Amino acid sequence: MSGHDGRSRDAYRILQDWLKSAPPQLLEHRREEAELFFRRVGITFAVYGNTEAEERLIPFDIIPRILSGQEWTRLARGLEQRVKALNMFLKDIYGAREILRAGIVPPELVYLNPYYRPQMHGLSLNSDIYVQVAGIDIVRVDDQDFYVLEDNLRTPSGVSYMLENREVMMRLFPELVGMQRIRPIENYVDELLGTLKSVAPASSPWDPTVVLLTPGSLNSAYYEHSFLADRMGVELVEGRDLFVRDEMVYMRTTEGPKRVDVIYSRIDDDFLDPLVFRPDSALGVPGLIAAYRAGNVAIANAPGTGVADDKAMYSYVPDIVRFYMGEEPILKNVPTWRCREQDSLSYVLDNLHELVVKEVNGSGGYGMLVGPHATAEAREHFKGRILASPDNYIAQPTLALSTSPIFTEKGLAPRHVDLRPFVLTGRDGVRLVPGGLTRVALTEGSLVVNSSQGGGTKDTWVLSE
Amino acid sequence: MLSRDADSLFWLSRYVERAENTARILDVAYRMASMPISYNGVETNEWESALITAGGIDQFRAVHGEATPENVIEFLAFSEANPSSIQCCFDTARQNARSVRSALTSEMWEAINSAWLDLRRYKARSINVEDLPRFLNLVKEASLRYDGSAMRTMLRNDAYWFSRLGLYIERADNTARVLDVKYHVLLPQDAAVGGGIDYYQWAAILRSVSALVSYQWVYHQNLRPWLVADLLILREEMPRSLAACYAALSRHLDDISHRYGTSGSAQRQARATHARLANQNIEDIFQHGLHEFLQEFLAENNRLGHAITNQYLC
Numbered sequence: 001m002s003g004h005d006g007r008s009r010d011a012y013r014i015l016q017d018w019l020k021s022a023p024p025q026l027l028e029h030r031r032e033e034a035e036l037f038f039r040r041v042g043i044t045f046a047v048y049g050n051t052e053a054e055e056r057l058i059p060f061d062i063i064p065r066i067l068s069g070q071e072w073t074r075l076a077r078g079l080e081q082r083v084k085a086l087n088m089f090l091k092d093i094y095g096a097r098e099i100l101r102a103g104i105v106p107p108e109l110v111y112l113n114p115y116y117r118p119q120m121h122g123l124s125l126n127s128d129i130y131v132q133v134a135g136i137d138i139v140r141v142d143d144q145d146f147y148v149l150e151d152n153l154r155t156p157s158g159v160s161y162m163l164e165n166r167e168v169m170m171r172l173f174p175e176l177v178g179m180q181r182i183r184p185i186e187n188y189v190d191e192l193l194g195t196l197k198s199v200a201p202a203s204s205p206w207d208p209t210v211v212l213l214t215p216g217s218l219n220s221a222y223y224e225h226s227f228l229a230d231r232m233g234v235e236l237v238e239g240r241d242l243f244v245r246d247e248m249v250y251m252r253t254t255e256g257p258k259r260v261d262v263i264y265s266r267i268d269d270d271f272l273d274p275l276v277f278r279p280d281s282a283l284g285v286p287g288l289i290a291a292y293r294a295g296n297v298a299i300a301n302a303p304g305t306g307v308a309d310d311k312a313m314y315s316y317v318p319d320i321v322r323f324y325m326g327e328e329p330i331l332k333n334v335p336t337w338r339c340r341e342q343d344s345l346s347y348v349l350d351n352l353h354e355l356v357v358k359e360v361n362g363s364g365g366y367g368m369l370v371g372p373h374a375t376a377e378a379r380e381h382f383k384g385r386i387l388a389s390p391d392n393y394i395a396q397p398t399l400a401l402s403t404s405p406i407f408t409e410k411g412l413a414p415r416h417v418d419l420r421p422f423v424l425t426g427r428d429g430v431r432l433v434p435g436g437l438t439r440v441a442l443t444e445g446s447l448v449v450n451s452s453q454g455g456g457t458k459d460t461w462v463l464s465e
Numbered sequence: 466m467l468s469r470d471a472d473s474l475f476w477l478s479r480y481v482e483r484a485e486n487t488a489r490i491l492d493v494a495y496r497m498a499s500m501p502i503s504y505n506g507v508e509t510n511e512w513e514s515a516l517i518t519a520g521g522i523d524q525f526r527a528v529h530g531e532a533t534p535e536n537v538i539e540f541l542a543f544s545e546a547n548p549s550s551i552q553c554c555f556d557t558a559r560q561n562a563r564s565v566r567s568a569l570t571s572e573m574w575e576a577i578n579s580a581w582l583d584l585r586r587y588k589a590r591s592i593n594v595e596d597l598p599r600f601l602n603l604v605k606e607a608s609l610r611y612d613g614s615a616m617r618t619m620l621r622n623d624a625y626w627f628s629r630l631g632l633y634i635e636r637a638d639n640t641a642r643v644l645d646v647k648y649h650v651l652l653p654q655d656a657a658v659g660g661g662i663d664y665y666q667w668a669a670i671l672r673s674v675s676a677l678v679s680y681q682w683v684y685h686q687n688l689r690p691w692l693v694a695d696l697l698i699l700r701e702e703m704p705r706s707l708a709a710c711y712a713a714l715s716r717h718l719d720d721i722s723h724r725y726g727t728s729g730s731a732q733r734q735a736r737a738t739h740a741r742l743a744n745q746n747i748e749d750i751f752q753h754g755l756h757e758f759l760q761e762f763l764a765e766n767n768r769l770g771h772a773i774t775n776q777y778l779c
Contacts, residue, residue, distance in 0.1 A: 039582075040575055217564045230567035235467050252468045254623060254777040255725050 012066055018176050019063075019412070027407055030172045031062050037168055058161065059456035061406040064169060065417060065438040069183075069465030072434055075138065075146055075421070078330030080430045081321060083134045083423045086151060086308050088324040090130035093307060094120045104323050105316050113313070114361060115154075115306025117269060119276055123293055125302065127199040127427040132264075132300035133192070134423040135159075138331070138436075140402045147332045147399065149418060151317065153309035154301060155266045158437040158457075159422050160224040163188060165459040166435075181464045183434040189231040191424055191431040192264075196232075198426035199298045200261045208261035210234045211251060213242075215267050215283050225266050239267075244287030247294040262298045263288075269303045311360045311394045312338060335397060339390040348395040349386065352379045355395040356447070357386065370447060372398055398447065406440055406458070416441045418449050419460065434462035466568065471627040472778040473565035477558050478615075478631035481577070484554035485608035486639040487541055488601045490518045493673045495597055498534065500665065512537040518646045518673075521547050534594050542600070543588050551604055552588055555581045568624045572614035580607030623724060626717040627777070633717075634770050637710035638763065640697055643673055645759040651690040652755065667693050674705040694755065695747040707762060711739040714769065721777070731772040738765055 019027075038057050067075070092099050093110055094117075100107045110116055135156025137149040166185055170177050193210065200208035214225040216238050229236035241251050242260065250257035265272065271281040273288040291297050307313065315336040321329040337344035337355075348355060352371045359367040369382040386393050403414035421436030438460045439449035449455040494515035513532040516522040519541055528546050529536045543552045559581040562574055569577075583603055592600050612632070619625040644651070650666040667688045671677040676696060683700065684692050701708045715735040722728035750758045 040579060217560070222563070226563075226566040235470075236567050237467060238469070241467050241469050254466055254468055254471045254627075254721075 014179055015064070015066060015176070018179065024411075027062065031407060033172055034060050034062060034168050037171070038164075059442055060165065060168065061440055061442075061456050061458040062169075062172070063405050063407050063412065064459040064461045065404045065419070066180075066461045066463065069463050072183075072462040073465070074330065076432050076434070078146065079136055079421055079423050079432060081325060081327065081330055082136065082148065082151070082317065083131065083425055083430065085321040085324045086134070086153065086317070087128070087130055087425060089320050090302070090305055090308055091125075091128055092324075094123065094130075094304065099320070099323055102323065104319050105313070109312055109316075110307055113307045113310060115269070115304065115310060117304030117307075119289060119293070120302065120304040125199075126201050126295060126298065129199055129300075129425050129427060130302040130305050131308075132195050132199060132425055134425070135420045135437075136423060138419045138421065139334075139399060139417075140419075141399045142402070145332055147334050148314075148317070149334060150311070151309045151314065152420070153305045154268065155221075156420070156422065157221040157224050157266075158420055158439075159188060160227040161457050162422070162435060162437045162460065163227075165437075165457060169459045180461065182461045183464050185433040185435045188422070188433045189228065191433065192228065193232045193234070194428075195424040195426035195431060196262050196264055196298075196300055198428045199300060201295050201298055203296065204261040209259060210262040210264065211237045211242075211260050213237055213239070213263050213265045213267055215271065219266075221266065228264075234264075239271075239282070239284045242285040242288070244285060244291050247287070247291045247296050249285070249288065249291050249297045260297060262300065264300050269306065272299075272303060311336075311358055312340065312391075315394065334399065337395045339386055339393040339395065344395075345386075345390050348393075349383060352383065354398060356398055357382060357393055357395045360392050360394060370398070373445075373447075401447065404438070404440065404458070406442070406456075413444070415444070416447055416449065417458075435460040466623050466627075468778055470565045470568050471623065472774070473561040474568060474624055474628040475631035475773070475778060477561040477565065477577075478628040479635040480554040480558040480561070481608050481611050482632045482635040483549055483639070484551045484558070485605055486635070487519050487549065487551050487554070488604040488608075489673045489675075490515050490643070491538065491541055491597065492601050493669045494537070495594070495601075496672070497665065497669055514646060515541065518643055519549065520642060521549060538592065538594070538597060542592070552584055555584050555607075570614060570618035572618050573611060576607060576610040576614050580604075580611075583607070621720075623721055626721050629717045630714060630773055633710040633713045634766060634773075636705055637707055637714075637766050640674060640705050640707060640710070641759050641762050641766065643670060644694065644697055645756060645763070648755045648759065651694050652751075663690070664688060670697070676703060676705065679703060691747050691751060694750070698750065699742060699745060699747060701743075708739070708742040711735060711742055715739045718773075729772075729776045731769065731776045734765075734769050734772050738762075738769070 035057065038060060089099065099105050100110065131153045133156060135152040135158060137152065138146050139149055140146050162185060196210050197208050200210075210232070211234055212225055212229040212232070214222060214229075214236055216222065219225070226236055235241075235251060237251055243250055243252070243257075245257075249260040249263070251260055267283055270278045271283040273284045273286060274281050275286050276289040277284070288297070288299075289303070292299055292303075315333065315338055318329045318333050321327065337348050339345045339348055348357065352369070352374075355371045357369040357371065369379065371379060374382070401416045401418075404417040405412040406415045417438050417440045419436045419438050421432065424431040438458050440456050440458055441447060441449045442456050494511045497511035510532055512534055513522070515537060516525050516532060521540065524547055525532070525537070525540050528544070529540065540547050541550055544550045545553065547553065548557075555577070559577050562569060562577045566574055580603075587600055587603070615625065615628060619628075647666060647670050650663050651670075667690060668677060670693055671680050671688075674697065680688065680693070680696055683696060683702070686692065696703050696706065698707050700706050701712050703709055715732070715738075718732045718735050719728075722732050
């Protein structure tokens with residue numbers, strides 16, 4: 001809640017005063033109500049491999065995180081710049097490949113990347129947009145600087161929590177919410193639908209048919225899929241609801257087949273089309289990629305975007321921004337050592353005790369080592385894993401992350417947070433609602449905020465200037 | 466709408482209705498079994514009769530031997546070996562509800578989800594005979610809440626109609642089976658009728674469909690078997706009667722066909738059955754044989770379910 005200079009940031013002053021005057025039982029009571037709300041509405045996520053708690057509530061913290069209008073403006077500019085550059089990068093990678101010829105990015109990082117899709121090569125998308133929905137993970141280390149931790153460009157999730165968290169706060173703390181000039185985020189769903197419609201194929205009708213493709217109700221983000229489909233007023237389809245005839249995509253309805261123009265896909269590329277990707281997959285739609293290549297359907301995000309969001313490519317993003325935008329990146333990268341490079345590898349192995357080491361293709365906080373918190377034995381063990389396949393790892397310093405207060409049994413206490421704003425890009429431009437999903441590490445001192453690792457969430461307030 | 470969504474709605478309503486029916490059947494068994502033996506007279510096992518009505522006697526025998534109160538309650542309320550147990554009905558209903566959430570109103574989802582959570586808590590501590598009434602109330606209230614939410618909050622479009630179709634197909638099936646299990650006490654033969662046991666059996670049938678008081682309002686007479694049958698088969702003002710179910714089925718199928726601009730075999734079948742029920746009288750049914758009539762009806766009802774599936778749900 002305090003800046004590094006020890007003085008309270010203006011944005012938090014009203015909240016602090018309010019918290020001081022609010023009786024402690026009130027807060028505890030409201031926290032219970034919030035939990036009841038999430039449980040009743042069924043806002044849950046599935047935890048894989050944990051049958052005991054198949055559906056778990058993500059812990060919700062009632063103390064909002066606040067960003068000032070100025071902070072947000074700068075952040076938003078940086079996000080827009082970064083996502084534009086990443087879209088240009090993807091178009092280039094699957095097209096002219098100028099950035100490879102210019103020697104900025106090593107070609108093998110692209111061609112050997114498991115998310116590189118040769119099927120996308122030479123395909124000219126109607127909109128030139130590859131990433132319609134990006135979730136960029138941000139941390140702050142001091143008053144001035146935001147660092148990007150990760151670019152999520154495949155099927156970023158969490159936006160339903162951003163919206164529900166606000167909903168809960170407005171229900172539980174109307175007086176507090178009313179005191180602040182909080183910029184609204186409720187228009188996200190409209191913006192998403194507008195973005196998706198804007199990338200429809202040229203041959204689509206004036207009002208294109210959009211569907212949301214989900215792997216099904218067992219998927220950990222299923223709640224979000226149904227929430228978004230419902231709010232957008234589009235069908236939530238599974239692969240078996242779709243079929244392809246003459247390179248057109250249709251869905252099976254009670255009135256017979258209906259043509260589909262835009263698919264907002266929340267399925268990994270591998271499962272989209274068994275004729276092209278994994279033949280054993282039952283989730284996808286045979287013939288979908290042929291229809292896509294024929295320009296008869298749009299898929300958002302485009303297949304093959306993962307090549308731009310793995311952790312090895314991440315370290316090149318500042319160069320990617322400079323190359324395409326001709327500008328200095330507004331958002332910083334966390335310094336990253338690529339274990340694939342010999343010098344970096346020796347540095348990483350010598351300094352494991354102060355580094356965070358991540359798998360290049362890992363996610364959800366799995367397969368990582370937090371050096372300062374690991375035992376010597378665990379570090380030694382991890383060293384073996386790195387040496388066995390150095391290409392598979394990157395390392396970053398542990399940052400002095402800023403904290404945000406949470407409500408605990410013993411009152412307010414600081415915890416580490418990160419922020420995932422959602423950046424929408426359509427043919428008609430970039431849309432960004434002020435805010436994002438704030439994730440918080442609930443364990444004291446912990447740096448891991450992933451929901452699969454027991455992290456929680458809180459509402460994010462961007463105040464108007 | 467998506468065929469899969471329509472299918473989920475159809476079965477969601479069927480399973481909620483089935484859970485309520487099973488609760489009603491258990492309720493009657495509980496009442497009958499707790500009656501003084503002097504009323505009960507001859508040897509009857511109401512718990513076994515509950516299993517037959519719920520259509521689970523064969524599965525039950527494969528798992529248990531004798532029908533004791535405890536194991537019948539367990540089997541009909543919670544057993545995983547019985548796909549129509551109340552617990553399994555709500556598990557399936559919730560699964561369907563989850564897959565079709567965007568077609569449900571939030572009230573409907575909350576009714577299903579909170580009932581499912583409550584049932585899990587009951588299962589965890591396993592109920593005894595004394596707990597039974599409270600448990601059964603919970604099930605009936607969950608079903609009322611789901612149904613009431615649907616009536617009050619859903620748009621009158623195909624999502625609503627498909628969910629009503631599921632409900633009425635299931636309800637018609639249940640009413641016919643309740644009657645069929647008890648048809649021997651309804652046979653209006655001169656011999657051995659009119660004793661205490663018959664009276665309580667007739668009352669039980671009516672009670673199982675919440676129609677004991679309605680009977681008095683319709684007929685203003687003492688309980689008579691053929692009138693009980695008349696009420697539950699032919700009277701459209703009785704909401705669980707076969708005639709009422711078919712009035713609703715053919716009305717909602719017509720709603721769908723008007724919306725879609727086409728009609729098919731489901732509409733024709735529902736209308737034909739409805740017309741037959743409207744033109745029949747109870748004497749003819751008894752002449753023909755009540756059991757035979759009910760068996761034919763159950764088969765017909767089943768055929769309509771298949772016709773709806775083939776026309777819309779796959």
